[in-house]
Amino acid sequence: GAVVSQHPSWVICKSGTSVKIECRSLDFQATTMFWYRQFPKQSLMLMATSNEGSKATYEQGVEKDKFLINHASLTLSTLTVTSAHPEDSSFYICSARRTSGSPDTQYFGPGTRLTVL
């Protein structure tokens, strides 16, 4: 159990367009989901915390108007990169925390590789 999926697994877009990434918990309910960004050969950096039914909490330095997060249900959170630019090219990874059981444990999705031309 505890499977998290992401869609798409990779996307290439032109500069100035918007891209939406979905994160789903397939076999459990997740009150909280997290979005991370990882540049090549670097660690994961938390971008924002997404709580079902409320506004996301963004980490310092992350533009909330550029990275729109919607956590509409207990199994789905979306990240929209608006007006993407080449510097937004990165590996975006989501994680989900169970509403019951081991609340501290985060289960990660497989990631989405975004390339902005």
Next chain:
Amino acid sequence: GENVEQHPSTLSVQEGDSAVIKCTYSDSASNYFPWYKQELGKGPQLIIDIRSNVGEKKDQRIAVTLNKTAKHFSLHITETQPEDSAVYFCAPGGTSYGKLTFGQGTILTVHP
């Protein structure tokens, strides 16, 4: 915020040897200590975790030890195999809505 240091940054061992990676953290309120394994192009996979009321936990060839007084915890892998080759991250947390702070990562290479 939490400051996390992970050592070593790279580790090369022969198949069958043991590997140890250490993680030092700064927030004394942290109470959850996981280790993740990340293979190239994939998301991190939880391999073992421990909570602050436990000093050691073992799962087959993998173990984690915690020294809460000194604020560090370590990952121990015994009888390493080539498929253990990956990047390993510590990510202490458990406070502030369950946020985790990732270490810089350790590239483990197991030579056949």
